Amino acid sequence: MQTKFTANAMLLLVTLFWGFSYLFMKMGLNFVQEYNLIALRFGIAFCLAAVIFSARLRKANLQTIRYAFVLGFILFLVFSCILFGIKFTSTSHAAFLVSLTVIFVPIITALISKKVPESKVMIGVIFALLGVGLLTLDSQLSINFGDVLCIAGALFYATHIVVTEKLTKAVDSILLGTIQLGFAGALGLIFSLFLEVPRFPVATEEWIPILVLSILCSAIGFIVQTVAQQHTTPTNTGLIFSLEPVFAAVFAFLFLGEILSMQGWIGALLVLCGVIYSQVNWSRKEIM
Template sequence: MKMQVKADLMMVVVVIFWGSSYVFMKMGLDSIDGFNLIGLRFAIAFLFAGLIFYKKLMKLDLKTIKYGAILGFVLFLSFSFITFGVKSTSASNAGFLVSLAVIFVPILSAVFLKEKLNTRVLFGICLAFLGIGLLTVNTQLQINTGDALCILGALFYAIYILVTGTLTKHVDSLSLGIVQLGFAGFFGLVSSIVSTETTTLPNSEASWIAILSLGIFCSAIGFTVQTISQKYTTPTNTGLIFSLEPVVAVVFAFVLLGETMTAQGYLGATILLAGVLVSKIDFKKVILKGSRDHHLNSKL
């Protein structure tokens, strides 16, 4: 039990890092371009994680490198959409829209893996899409480019989750996690060089803080700690903790950027979050387990 509590606390820290990442992306994009930011973020993450777990990298095989390249590319695509989306929407909106990955996973599983969608998940999906409408659609019934890109980013992150679940069964998950960061950084820097961007290092203290925070805390520590922590806790706990990410994003966006949402936006965000929670967590099982535990404790 003590190990589970530690794992849950570690994941809360990860969620705080990830919730803050949307603000740091906005800060970084003030002085450097999107692909450049992605390249630097994941290159720093790879170097930081690689230095800590260098013994793992010394034992790499071709299969891990190949799988790392695949995952790194999907991760790069996901964060490309998210990063460019953040550039033209609020950090608050981005946080909620990216959480849609939880909704897209069962939809993609149903389409490609022929897994059945139960009533609870279908209800959660309906709630989430209602929330999206309230959060993103304006009076002209249009969705802005940044919101659309963040939704695409969530879709590709769902693909990343499914591909990761398959590939980690065949190689060491921690080694794979580190290698994917290197490839994501490589694809980002190459895209920056071959595009019309000016590939450069950050030119201000705020930009350096943003890039280093994204690279070290949000990526290197975040992805590594998530991999380790999920071995020692339950899927229900994981789902509950990760559902807090958009809430953390709103808090950071308000405190550091002064962002607020309209009443309709807050309503949409709340409904979207409810949809994510309903689709991810079987509350009936949680309640039954809680009452059963209480009954056992009362007997003792």
């Protein structure tokens, strides 16, 4: 029981980190461009993880590297969508839309297995779709381009989770996670070199968001998640991760002054309800 409590506490800490990652991504984009930020965030995270797991890295084989490239590429797509998305939408909108990942995962899994999703997932989808409509549609019933990108980011992230579950069975999961960070950073650097004017942060206020994203949200976040999920249930993990957009909305209000409209809050609540409902085993009431 104590181990499970500790694991849940670790996941809550990771969720807190990821909640304020939207705030720091928005701050980071004031100093560097999107692909440049991806290159710095994941490049630094990879270097830190490589130092910690240097002994494991020396044992990397071609299969692990190949799998890591696939995951790194998907991770690159995830954060490309999110970073470009938050340029055109609010931090709160982005966080609640990316939380749709939790609903996309069972849908993608069902499509792969060619099985109808569970009823709780379908009900969760209905809640989430209603919420997304209220959260994103304006009076002309048009959706913001940034919101579309964030939803695409959630879809790619769900794909990343499903693919990770398949690939990690055959190789060292920590080694796989470490190398994927390197590939994501390398792809960010390549795109930045061709499409942007890459630069290193200079002043302290420029380095703060980059280092927070690299150390807390990426290096520590991914490693702690991997360790913690060995000692808790998928239901607990999903429920804890559903708090991410709530943390993001609080930080956006405190530090950016972002305020959702009443329609936005109702939509956000419906998205959150849909995410939570899809994760709870209602037949057994195994919430904890």
